[in-house]
Amino acid sequence: MMTIATRTRRFIDVAYTIGVVVKGIDGAIEFLVGVLLLVAPGLVHVVLAAAASEAREGSSAANAFIADYVARLDSQLARSGLAFLITFLIIHGVVKLVLVYCLLRKFHRVYPIALAVLIVFLAYQVYAFVTAPSIGMAVFTLLDALIIFFVYREYRQIRPARRTGRSQESDPRSVA
Numbered sequence: 001m002m003t004i005a006t007r008t009r010r011f012i013d014v015a016y017t018i019g020v021v022v023k024g025i026d027g028a029i030e031f032l033v034g035v036l037l038l039v040a041p042g043l044v045h046v047v048l049a050a051a052a053s054e055a056r057e058g059s060s061a062a063n064a065f066i067a068d069y070v071a072r073l074d075s076q077l078a079r080s081g082l083a084f085l086i087t088f089l090i091i092h093g094v095v096k097l098v099l100v101y102c103l104l105r106k107f108h109r110v111y112p113i114a115l116a117v118l119i120v121f122l123a124y125q126v127y128a129f130v131t132a133p134s135i136g137m138a139v140f141t142l143l144d145a146l147i148i149f150f151v152y153r154e155y156r157q158i159r160p161a162r163r164t165g166r167s168q169e170s171d172p173r174s175v176a
Helices: 004-039 042-056 061-080 083-104 110-131 135-163
Strands: none
Touching: 004 042, 004 083, 004 135, 042 061, 061 083, 083 110, 110 135
């Protein structure tokens, strides 16, 4: 019979793994979108204009809100240029992919670096949220803070195992 502490630990371990995998998927999407924008920068305007047009076809207030939001996003991107966005997406995506790989492989020395990088990304998200608040940004910021907690917890759990000489293979949570 499992105790409450064991169930909680197992739940957090599963949540950690899911969170890290989702970060990896997010990193892969960011990287692919960055590369796509690098190769075909006009595609953003085409996709956003089509999305705004499609949203305008509905008669609800939600459709009008979405259409206006997408149209504003398109004009903001046209004014500001895509160079920063492309660079940010590619670098952010690559960094996330490397960190996810290292975290899933439990490379202990990477955890402090991962925490520092994730905290820097979180600080940027908080800045973006403060300057342009949105529910989506608030949700992503909270989820990223939770991921940081999970990574720190995992780091604390595997650190003593390294000091005592216990091998990674003896850890039932290790990913093969």
